[in-house]
Amino acid sequence: MDKKAIGKRIKKLRTAKDWTQNRLATESGVAPSYIPALENGLKCPTVETLDNICFALGITLADFFNEKREETLIDRVSSLTEKQKQLLNDFLNSL
Numbered sequence: 001m002d003k004k005a006i007g008k009r010i011k012k013l014r015t016a017k018d019w020t021q022n023r024l025a026t027e028s029g030v031a032p033s034y035i036p037a038l039e040n041g042l043k044c045p046t047v048e049t050l051d052n053i054c055f056a057l058g059i060t061l062a063d064f065f066n067e068k069r070e071e072t073l074i075d076r077v078s079s080l081t082e083k084q085k086q087l088l089n090d091f092l093n094s095l
Contacts, residue, residue, distance in 0.1 A: 001065065004041035006050070009064060011039040013057050027056035 001009070014024045014035075021035040029052055037043040045053065047061075054064050080088065 002041075003038075003044035006044065007039040007041040009067065010035070010053060013059065013064075014039075017057065024053065024056060028053040029056075 010024075014021070019027075021039070022032050025032040025035045028049075030049060034043065038045055050064065051061055054061055077085070077088070
């Protein structure tokens with residue numbers, strides 16, 4: 001994955017949480033100017049920094065690089081009926 005792809009992935013995950021760039025910077029412990037540079041593919045994070053960003057976003061590094069797994073899960077949930085979605089939601093809330 002090149003730095004442009006890493007930046008796009010960070011932006012996708014950040015916007016999915018409805019976070020601003022400043023919030024992600026604060027939560028991950030990086031300078032506020034660093035997140036836009038990452039998302040625009042101008043900088044490439046160290047493994048440690050990317051791990052901090054992932055931790056802030058509530059995912060692992062493995063999850064970060066395994067976007068297909070995430071899309072497959074979303075596709076599966078999207079294909080459920082409303083009743084199945086409610087049952088899944090009830091089950092998850094019981095954990």
